[in-house]
Each structure stands twice: as C-alpha cells, then as structure tokens.
Amino acid sequence: MSDEKIFKDCLKTLQPFNDTLDIISGKWRLQVIIAIGAGCNRFNIIQTNIPKITPKVLSKELKLLEANKIIRREISTGYPVKINYYLEPYADTLTPLINAIRDWGLNHRSKIIKAMKDTGG
Amino acid sequence: MSDEKIFKDCLKTLQPFNDTLDIISGKWRLQVIIAIGAGCNRFNIIQTNIPKITPKVLSKELKLLEANKIIRREISTGYPVKINYYLEPYADTLTPLINAIRDWGLNHRSKIIKAMKDTGG
DNA sequence: CCGTATCCTGCACGATACTG
DNA sequence: CAGTATCGTGCAGGATACGG
Numbered sequence: 001m002s003d004e005k006i007f008k009d010c011l012k013t014l015q016p017f018n019d020t021l022d023i024i025s026g027k028w029r030l031q032v033i034i035a036i037g038a039g040c041n042r043f044n045i046i047q048t049n050i051p052k053i054t055p056k057v058l059s060k061e062l063k064l065l066e067a068n069k070i071i072r073r074e075i076s077t078g079y080p081v082k083i084n085y086y087l088e089p090y091a092d093t094l095t096p097l098i099n100a101i102r103d104w105g106l107n108h109r110s111k112i113i114k115a116m117k118d119t120g121g
Numbered sequence: 122m123s124d125e126k127i128f129k130d131c132l133k134t135l136q137p138f139n140d141t142l143d144i145i146s147g148k149w150r151l152q153v154i155i156a157i158g159a160g161c162n163r164f165n166i167i168q169t170n171i172p173k174i175t176p177k178v179l180s181k182e183l184k185l186l187e188a189n190k191i192i193r194r195e196i197s198t199g200y201p202v203k204i205n206y207y208l209e210p211y212a213d214t215l216t217p218l219i220n221a222i223r224d225w226g227l228n229h230r231s232k233i234i235k236a237m238k239d240t241g242g
Numbered sequence: 243c244c245g246t247a248t249c250c251t252g253c254a255c256g257a258t259a260c261t262g
Numbered sequence: 263c264a265g266t267a268t269c270g271t272g273c274a275g276g277a278t279a280c281g282g
Contacts, residue, residue, distance in 0.1 A: 016226030025146040030138055043244050100221045105137030164264050
C-alpha cells in the first residue's frame with residue numbers, strides 16, 4: 001500500500017474526529033459536563049459555578065449536549081416548575097476519552113517544560 | 122467528599138485538557154499530522170495534499186507542531202537547500218488518543234443516527 | 243428561575259500577492 | 263521551494279437588557 005493510499009484512507013476518517021471534537025472541545029463544553037457530573041443540576045447553579053459563563057452561552061451548550069444525549073433535561077410538573085439537568089449514562093462512555101486527553105496533557109506539559117529548561121539553561 | 126469539592130478538583134484539572142485540545146483540535150491540525158505521517162515531508166507536498174489549506178495557515182500549523190515536539194524541521198545543507206518535515210517519535214504518544222477520539226466519534230454517529238430514526242419514524 | 247434578544251468583539255482562518 | 267505580508271471574513275463567544 002502506497003503512502004498516498006494511506007493518506008487518502010486517513011483523510012476519509014476525519015469525520016469521526018470532528019464528530020468527537022465538536023462535542024468535547026470549545027471553551028465551556030467540558031466545564032459544563034463536569035459541573036453537571038458534580039451535582040450542579042439547575043441552570044443558575046451551573047452558571048454560578050462556572051465563572052464568567054453567560055446564560056446565552058450556557059443555554060447553547062446545554063442544548064447541544066442534550067441533542068447529543070450526553071445530558072437530559074427534566075421538567076418537574078409540581079409547583080413551582082423545576083428544571084434539572086443530569087448526565088445520561090451515555091456520558092460515561094466519554095470517561096476513557098477524557099482520561100486519555102487529561103493524561104496526555106499532563107505528560108505533555110512536563111515534557112515541554114523540561115525541553116524549555118534543557119534549551120534555556 | 123462533597124460534590125462541591127469534587128467540582129473544584131475537576132476545575133483545577135482543566136489545564137491538561139486545554140493543553141491537549143490546543144494541539145489536536147482545529148480545522149487543519151490532524152490533517153497536517155496525518156499528511157506528514159503518510160510521507161508528505163516537503164512544504165509544498167503537504168500543501169498539495171491538504172485541499173484548500175493556504176501557505177500562511179500551513180506555516181502556522183507547522184510551527185506550532187514543531188514547538189510542541191510533534192514534528193521536526195530538517196534543513197539539508199546541500200544545493201539546493203531542502204527542508205523536510207518529519208514526525209517525531211513523540212508523535213506516537215498521540216496514537217492511543219487519536220484512536221480513542223476516532224472510535225468514540227464512529228460510535229457516536231451511529232448512536233445519534235439511530236436515535237433520529239427511532240424518533241423520526 | 244430559566245432562559246431569549248440584540249448587539250458587539252476577538253480571533254481563527256481565508257484570498258491574494260509577494261519575496262529570498 | 264518555502265514561506266511572509268496585507269487585508270478580509272465568518273463564527274464562537276461576550277455584554278447587557280429583557281421576557282415568561
């Protein structure tokens with residue numbers, strides 16, 4: 001198999017990467033997932049616990065995560081009506097991914113800092 | 122340990138995520154890594170094989186990847202001078218991550234399509 | 243309390259031309 | 263061949279105010 005062929009095969013597989021990155025990347029995405037996972041279930045509680053996030057942005061994030069089945073939105077029919085957000089069990093499938101991303105990041109920062117030291121002094 | 126404590130711990134760990142995502146996300150990043158890994162070692166060969174990428178953007182991508190030790194830039198001192206880009210061995214540490222991202226994306230697309238079918242009809 | 247509506251800003255990325 | 267320079271654009275995200 002030629003390098004060219006390998007390359008074309010790889011390019012064809014970009015879609016799954018983008019599908020994943022569309023969900024886990026972005027300035028607020030992981031923070032929202034983490035907040036809900038940590039028990040922040042109400043809109044204003046999430047907002048309070050994620051510094052600087054605006055309601056517009058939070059609303060958009062929640063809708064995307066709901067559309068992708070990562071979280072669910074529950075409306076209690078009592079009075080007053082309460083809306084709660086929860087992680088879906090499906091969110092657990094993200095765990096290995098999230099761990100892999102974190103671990104690589106931790107290792108990478110050490111590597112780059114070490115490389116800077118070696119070069120700088 | 123309270124939920125609040127868990128949450129604070131999680132927020133403290135956002136940096137490694139961002140470190141990783143800064144490197145693997147973006148419109149062109151993975152395509153450049155893949156192209157070089159597939160044997161495209163010259164600037165214009167990479168450019169030719171990544172449709173629509175401009176030299177300005179490719180230049181920026183290459184510098185970032187080099188600064189992060191994912192690739193290296195080799196200047197041959199013969200005539201004419203040739204510049205080649207290669208993946209560093211360190212790039213291999215990205216493989217498990219890249220596989221995890223691709224696999225989750227593939228599975229996720231099936232899930233969402235299935236969910237749409239179940240809802241839509 | 244749980245959002246929407248408007249308007250605005252910044253930055254990643256794009257088009258095109260040019261240089262050693 | 264391997265980039266830089268300039269100018270332009272689109273979209274994520276931000277500020278602020280308001281609505282059910």
